[in-house]
Amino acid sequence: MRESHRLRIAIQKSGRLAEKTIALLVKCGLDFELRRDRLLHECKEFPVDLMLVRDDDIPAYVADGVCDLGIVGDNVIRERQVQKTNAIETVMPLGFGTCRLALAVPVAMECRSAADLAGKRIATSYPNCLRQYLKQVGVDAKIVELSGAVEIAPSLQIADAICDLVSSGATLRENGLRPVEVLFESQAVLIRSARALPPAMALDYARLLQRMNGVLQAAQAKYIMMNAPREALERIQEIIPGMEQPSVIPLGTDGSHIAIHAVARENVFWETIEKLKAVGASAILVLPIEKVIA
Ligand code: PRT
Numbered sequence: 069m070r071e072s073h074r075l076r077i078a079i080q081k082s083g084r085l086a087e088k089t090i091a092l093l094v095k096c097g098l099d100f101e102l103r104r105d106r107l108l109h110e111c112k113e114f115p116v117d118l119m120l121v122r123d124d125d126i127p128a129y130v131a132d133g134v135c136d137l138g139i140v141g142d143n144v145i146r147e148r149q150v151q152k153t154n155a156i157e158t159v160m161p162l163g164f165g166t167c168r169l170a171l172a173v174p175v176a177m178e179c180r181s182a183a184d185l186a187g188k189r190i191a192t193s194y195p196n197c198l199r200q201y202l203k204q205v206g207v208d209a210k211i212v213e214l215s216g217a218v219e220i221a222p223s224l225q226i227a228d229a230i231c232d233l234v235s236s237g238a239t240l241r242e243n244g245l246r247p248v249e250v251l252f253e254s255q256a257v258l259i260r261s262a263r264a265l266p267p268a269m270a271l272d273y274a275r276l277l278q279r280m281n282g283v284l285q286a287a288q289a290k291y292i293m294m295n296a297p298r299e300a301l302e303r304i305q306e307i308i309p310g311m312e313q314p315s316v317i318p319l320g321t322d323g324s325h326i327a328i329h330a331v332a333r334e335n336v337f338w339e340t341i342e343k344l345k346a347v348g349a350s351a352i353l354v355l356p357i358e359k360v361i362a
Pocket residue numbers: 080081082083084085121122123124140141142143144165166167232233234235236237238239240254255256
């Protein structure tokens with residue numbers, strides 16, 4: 069058991085999740101000096117230590133209680149299937165690192181669904197997820213386990229198809245492959261150890277979680293201001309996505325025009341602004357929000 073009463077969070081040292089994980093923690097007010105040659109980083113002003121490790125090791129560190137929290141791709145959790153032991157819990161999705169685990173085949177191969185892969189060889193770094201999926205859909209195929217560069221397996225003729233993470237799809241295209249089935253969608257998630265935290269640490273955890281929620285909600289939300297004819301107010305409330313009760317300020321003395329200030333819980337796209345203009349709104353300002361605390 070650890071002696072320290074500081075929360076310890078396992079995060080990816082370098083790779084696709086590293087930068088956005090750090091950015092999220094900084095927005096939560098954690099202040100630390102990153103040194104890639106160091107494993108543990110103490111945050112100033114908040115009792116949290118960061119442990120920088122390989123993403124594949126994060127579930128085990130959290131499950132074993134070496135760390136209390138972790139930020140890792142849901143795909144890694146699924147593949148490790150650590151959750152089955154009830155040692156870790158997924159707290160919430162974090163909205164970055166989005167990708168999907170997909171089955172893909174050479175463009176020229178006749179294949180419409182997983183069923184057409186019966187008797188074929190499928191290369192993957194996700195053997196557990198693939199095995200479970202093939203069982204679910206009742207397809208009997210041979211799994212060729214590779215630790216990387218899965219996309220070149222068909223051209224090397226060591227497999228007929230692949231099962232790999234896809235985000236933009238460029239890697240598949242560059243290798244003459246096309247997706248046929250999506251096994252699941254994934255993104256970075258916050259995980260925690262299922263063990264109860266000592267009371268002081270539980271309080272720090274609750275504070276950190278509130279900050280994280282505040283940052284994630286703010287990422288979507290926008291503050292919007294505009295002027296409009298008073299009779300357009302109802303239409304405007306219908307147009308703005310997730311708009312809460314707006315502040316309405318009369319303009320001038322005849323009461324015919326108003327200024328509207330409001331928080332939109334969802335992003336405000338150009339289409340929305342065009343609709344607002346069409347009902348008579350003008351001087352429309354859309355501002356980012358840094359934190360949302362209910
Ligand atoms: O060194 P370490 O072990 O920590 O890192 P790693 O090399 O194992 O993982 P890394 O950094 O590549 O990915 C970390 C996490 O990012 C993954 O576990 C996913 O949760 C998430 N993620 C999001 C992705 C992708 N998108 C992704 N596109 N992980 C990998 N890829 C790879 C994919 O395997 C394929 O080779 O990118 C290629 C496909 O990308 P597109 O954009 O061409 O489709």
